[in-house]
Amino acid sequence: MRARRRRGTRTVLPLAAAFAVTSGVVAACEPPVPFHRPGEGAPDDPVVGLGGAAPYVELRTPRPARDPAPARVYAATGPGMLAPAARALPRRLYVATRRSVAVVDPLRLRVVDHLPAGGAARVVPSWDMRRLWAADPRRGALVPLGPAGTGRAVPVPDPAGLYFTPDGELALVLSRRPRRVGIRDPRTMRPRAAIRMPCAARHADFSLDGRGLVASCTGAGALVGVDVRGRRVARTLRLPAGARPGDVRLSPDGRTFYVADAAKGGVWLVDAATFAAAGFVRTSPGAAGLAVGRDAHRLFVAGDGYLAVLDFRTRAVTARWPLPGRAAPVVGGVSADGTALWLAAPPGVVYSISTVTGRVLHHLRVPGRPTSLVVHPQPGRYSLGGTGLYR
Numbered sequence: 001m002r003a004r005r006r007r008g009t010r011t012v013l014p015l016a017a018a019f020a021v022t023s024g025v026v027a028a029c030e031p032p033v034p035f036h037r038p039g040e041g042a043p044d045d046p047v048v049g050l051g052g053a054a055p056y057v058e059l060r061t062p063r064p065a066r067d068p069a070p071a072r073v074y075a076a077t078g079p080g081m082l083a084p085a086a087r088a089l090p091r092r093l094y095v096a097t098r099r100s101v102a103v104v105d106p107l108r109l110r111v112v113d114h115l116p117a118g119g120a121a122r123v124v125p126s127w128d129m130r131r132l133w134a135a136d137p138r139r140g141a142l143v144p145l146g147p148a149g150t151g152r153a154v155p156v157p158d159p160a161g162l163y164f165t166p167d168g169e170l171a172l173v174l175s176r177r178p179r180r181v182g183i184r185d186p187r188t189m190r191p192r193a194a195i196r197m198p199c200a201a202r203h204a205d206f207s208l209d210g211r212g213l214v215a216s217c218t219g220a221g222a223l224v225g226v227d228v229r230g231r232r233v234a235r236t237l238r239l240p241a242g243a244r245p246g247d248v249r250l251s252p253d254g255r256t257f258y259v260a261d262a263a264k265g266g267v268w269l270v271d272a273a274t275f276a277a278a279g280f281v282r283t284s285p286g287a288a289g290l291a292v293g294r295d296a297h298r299l300f301v302a303g304d305g306y307l308a309v310l311d312f313r314t315r316a317v318t319a320r321w322p323l324p325g326r327a328a329p330v331v332g333g334v335s336a337d338g339t340a341l342w343l344a345a346p347p348g349v350v351y352s353i354s355t356v357t358g359r360v361l362h363h364l365r366v367p368g369r370p371t372s373l374v375v376h377p378q379p380g381r382y383s384l385g386g387t388g389l390y391r
Helices: 015-022
Strands: 092-096 101-105 110-115 122-125 132-136 141-146 159-164 171-175 180-184 191-196 203-206 212-217 222-227 232-238 245-250 256-261 266-271 277-282 289-292 298-302 306-311 317-322 330-334 340-345 349-354 360-365 372-376 383-385
Touching (some): 092 122, 122 159, 122 383, 141 159, 159 203, 191 232, 256 289, 266 298, 289 330, 298 330, 340 372
Parallel strands (some): 203 245, 330 372
Antiparallel strands (some): 092 101, 092 372, 101 110, 132 141, 203 212, 212 222, 222 232, 256 266, 266 277, 298 306, 306 317, 330 340, 340 349, 349 360
């Protein structure tokens, strides 16, 4: 309801009401420009930055305590929702081949640069997305990559995976030899502490509150819950015999972890609260890589020669598209507009497929054998590391 000034009267705004306005409560006025929470409105509409409270919100009846509103884990990763720091970055694909990192222009479909990063096996965006880190397990180093080229390598024992806490305060390095999670400064990579692990982990994702890291140990067939603040292993889940867990993704409502299993040919569902296996969905043999769609309704599961599309709500496979080649591809990530998923095949081919039809849209060759592919930048407020992990 709009406030109306009556003729001949003065309107006085009490101090309490002024305080309420600055706190994000709806005042007696309407905004000249509508604001939206992340994930709502058109891609170019103004949104509330960094997950803060909206300056103008609708008054809604609160839900009962027994029926809490579902979380929206990927609310800030919708189509076109690039962070301010990422908007000026050139659109590139970074392909690690253990020889170097090939830089690809996805618009012109050509390799525009080669970054000397030793035996880089993975490329990971930094928390603020301003730089990239190449993990080189053979040399035992993390190498910073940026617009100016390659920086000085930082010695790190066997960096198999690199992640960043949601608050950007810590870098977490998964090492297989020795088996541990190294806690480091996210900017300099200087060591701060380490957490011993019961098994060698490579893939991980964070819990809804960001305090826990769930890592997968492929060889041991297990998942490990790490209490990052407490600097300890909190829980361990042994999957059925023969399981080989790989990539990990948290569901959009924050209640379930989806874990790819190449040996079983599908994904495990793990309850985030109880840390117990809650089911299994068959997708295709060799299921290894995962990617969440920009609509946060679908999970793409890449396997041997097929890409399965899994609906988060029904937990059913809604499509199964054939892919070039027979081997499971390396998953890079979904394009910023959400229309394409970029993948890399072992023979040295990088290609994109439509997220609507599964049709191959573009492809090009790169020298070497791709071991990691990163689409950069991607929508989100910040990067959690890994491949395609944004919030």
